[in-house]
Every structure is written in structure tokens, then in C-alpha cells.
Amino acid sequence: MCNTCGCNITPGNRPLVMAEKPKNGVTTVSVLQNLLSKNNHQAEHNRAHFDAQKVLVINLMSSPGSGKTALLEATIKRLRDSLKIAVIEGDLETENDTKRIQAQGVPAYQIMTGTACHLDAHLVHNALHHLALDGLDLLFIENVGNLVCPASFDLGHHRNVVLLSVTEGDDKPAKYPVMFRAADLMLISKTDLLPYLDDFSAINAEQNLHNLANDAPVIEFSAKDGNGLDAWITWLQSEITAYKALLLKQQTQRPKIQQDGQLLHAQPGNSKFYPVSNKAKVHK
Amino acid sequence: MDQVMTIAKTHHAEKVVRIIVRIGPLSGIEPLLLESAFSISCAGTIAEEAEFLTETLPIRVLCNNCGVESEAAINNLLCQNCGGYNTKLLSGDELILARVELENAD
Structure with a gap:
């Protein structure tokens, strides 16, 4: 100290x-x-709600156009027969993403944030009034495409997954440390484009992530050709197993990077x- | 603002003189932007003339390997002593309302 x-x-x-x-x-x-105590209070309320329904909630974050929705489409295709999945979509405008998810045959609810650049716990709480949680195994919250603000708001979810597409550059974890520090898993997307890019190194991206004292696993995948999706599905299934085991012990799961300094000081x-x-x- | 107002009310204050907020760089909050947002949100309240001060906290990490505490950079939270990544953040991600100075009725 x-x-x-x-x-x-x-x-x-x-x-x-x-x-x-x-x-x-x-x-x-x-x-x-804590100045965010109101949001955090609501987030804890959401988490208790999710835990009561035994649904693992994953907060999916990335910059716009990194392939969050494409990842969800591919994931649902693989898992819809074995797991009950639903999606909350966050976007400034349009219901395009919700329609893409609904076309895969799973329930989806769109939060249109207007001009707000992130989801917060209250917005997610409101969305829960429109989405039945009972019987669900897995709920994805696709956050607003933005590598800055979404990182600062607890939604009550259990895991943070951050996507980095290969066209964005391997230095993004160093440029957006608040976001990547919060990642429980970093996904490198659009790897089918790697042959056309000579300046993206997955090793550098991983090193930049580790420089944030974050030892989260890194999975490379392409929603287009399906490479790497097996590893992602395995990760999801192991997270569901771990979460259910915690629930049996009357515990819950939280994103790994907690606000350590905040907890010490506030x-x-x-x-x-x-x-x-x-x-x-x-x-x- | 709600928090400030609650405190002012609890203490039967007539005026909020000063508000001090502690911000760590890893909180994702920009002090200058928060200051301008504050001036808008306190308009018409008893905190209208309050001075809004932000204290920036250093990023400090404690290494779980070698036990050394060191100052780190926002995008390099490795131990500055041994280079290990198994570090615990001691300070740097806060967004805390630290102090409020109130003027009481005489």
C-alpha cells in the first residue's frame, strides 16, 4: 500500500x-x-435476475464492423439445436442486426440508443422486459460498436468478449487499453483476409493484450470460412459449465477484470x- | 449530481462550494469532458457556483510474482521490476466522488 x-x-x-x-x-x-454506483447497483440487480434464470450472459464488444453480428449468426447456427440462445442488440439506429439474428430463429431485442454510444445497466434492464429469460442457456448482449465507452459500464453480464478484426490493426489493445483490459476473451476476426494484409500480426496483438496485464485467451476465427469457430464454441461451452457449477455453490460469475483500484478506494x-x-x- | 445533492441535503447545506472527484486514467473518463458535463448538470441547483476539481490518480500495480509495487503506463500494466504480467492494479481505474465542501446556514 x-x-x-x-x-x-x-x-x-x-x-x-x-x-x-x-x-x-x-x-x-x-x-x-463510486460515481457509477447507480449503474453498478442496477447491474447487480440484472445479474441477480440472470442468475435466477441460470442464463450465462456475454457482453460482446468491438469497434463497428468488426463482425459481432456475423459471429453471432455463425454461433447460433452451430448451437441452436443444443442450447437456447437469445440476443440483445445495441445500436444507435436501425433494427438490421436484430432482423439478422431473428432470421436465425432465436429471439432478439433491439435497443436503439439514439445518440448514446454505449449500453448501460438500465437500458439492458428495460430490454429484459421484452425478452423472456426462462429456459435460456445463453444470452448475448451485442454492445454498440465502440472501443471506448462500453468498457466503463457494468451491464450485469458474466463475461466480456472483445473482437478485433484483422483490418483494424494489431495495436488496438495498446490504443484502447480500457476496453482490452476488460476482455475475458479476445477474438481476432476476419482471419480469411490475412493473406491480403501484410501488416497484421496476431502475435503482436496478443502481446499488446498481455501488456495490459491481461492473460485472457485469444482465439482467431473467420465467420466466413468457419476456421477457428470450434475453439470459440468450446470456450463458450466451458464457460457455461463453469457458470452452472458456480451457481450450484450459490456464487455468480463476474468479468475477470474487476475495478481493482476502484474497489480499494471507494x-x-x-x-x-x-x-x-x-x-x-x-x-x- | 444526485449524489452531491443527497449529501448537501443530508447536511442541510445552503450551497455547494467545491466538489472533488478522483479519476484514474483507466476509468475511461476524461476529466475535461466530465467538468463540462458537470457545469451543465448543476445549472439551476445549489451547486451552480461550485468549483469542480478533479484529482488524477497514478496508475500503480503490485506484482504478484516479485511483490514490487511500481508505477505503470495506461497501456503497459506489466510489473516494471520483473516484467511479469501477473499484476494487481492498486490505483488508476477510479471514478470516485472524493469530497464535497458545503456552506451551511449561519
């Missing part, structure tokens, strides 16, 4: 450390509350107040 950032402050010594002297009728209140749940002026104490 260090003295630089304040992470040596524990719940025990916090009141002593954080107390500041009042000046001119000004009260300083130490809060240390107080969970409701904030506590340490008023420093007598006036505030009287009112408390």
Missing part, C-alpha cells in the same frame, strides 16, 4: 485521516463513493459521512 494515492486508507482509519478542519462555515464531507454501497463541523453533526 502506498502513500501516493491514498490506498493506505482503510475503513478503520478513514475518519481520522479524512477529517479536515472547518473554515468559515464550510463543511467538508468525505464521500469516496466504499461499497452507501457512502458514510464524516462531517467536520458541529453544525452538520447536529443535523445528522
